[in-house]
Amino acid sequence: xxxxxxxxxxxxxxxxxxMSTCYAQEIKTISxxxxxxxxxxxxxxxxxxxxDASGDWDIAFNRTTVxxxxxxxxxxxxxxxxxxxxxxxxxxxEPDTGFKTDSDEEKAIPSGSGNGWYEYxxxxxxxxxxxxxxxxxxTSSGKYVKLEILGYYNKSNYESANYSFRYSFL
Numbered sequence: 001x002x003x004x005x006x007x008x009x010x011x012x013x014x015x016x017x018x019m020s021t022c023y024a025q026e027i028k029t030i031s032x033x034x035x036x037x038x039x040x041x042x043x044x045x046x047x048x049x050x051x052d053a054s055g056d057w058d059i060a061f062n063r064t065t066v067x068x069x070x071x072x073x074x075x076x077x078x079x080x081x082x083x084x085x086x087x088x089x090x091x092x093x094e095p096d097t098g099f100k101t102d103s104d105e106e107k108a109i110p111s112g113s114g115n116g117w118y119e120y121x122x123x124x125x126x127x128x129x130x131x132x133x134x135x136x137x138x139t140s141s142g143k144y145v146k147l148e149i150l151g152y153y154n155k156s157n158y159e160s161a162n163y164s165f166r167y168s169f170l
Contacts, residue, residue, distance in 0.1 A: 025168045032154050035061035036161035044145050058139050061163050064118060064127055066109040071101030076140035080108040085132045094136050094144040094170055109135060117149050127152040144170040
């Protein structure tokens with residue numbers, strides 16, 4: 001797991017010194033969450049995988065499908081919205097509307113090539129994250145998290161459904 005912090009800046013104006021204390025948001029990067037043959041459940045607050053659906057989890061991955069712990073997918077109160085055409089860094093607060101829970105008819109994070117977080121490349125049969133797609137998740141405890149999927153393949157052996165992503169609390 002990698003942690004990134006933004007710098008604290010200061011600026012002098014004449015004899016007055018203004019301190020701008022920007023409490024950096026910790027950005028966590030997670031690699032190789034294996035969702036090839038099972039659903040992989042992840043707890044954003046602990047930064048660890050949960051053993052199964054009965055545990056405390058926020059987001060889950062099963063092949064190319066992303067689930068949230070709410071509605072038809074879990075007993076939690078998690079909701080999510082998929083933002084399009086934004087940068088991870090540009091998301092600084094949660095949106096006012098658009099949050100959904102999973103239902104039997106539709107997931108909060110849409111699935112299918114071009115609909116949600118990925119595109120399917122027919123030339124090489126690969127799954128590739130779409131740039132500018134960021135999830136904002138409201139956890140069952142009421143905290144907001146931004147999350148961006150970085151990859152779908154294990155970098156060491158190129159096995160599919162091995163998610164890499166980064167996230168930060170808002």
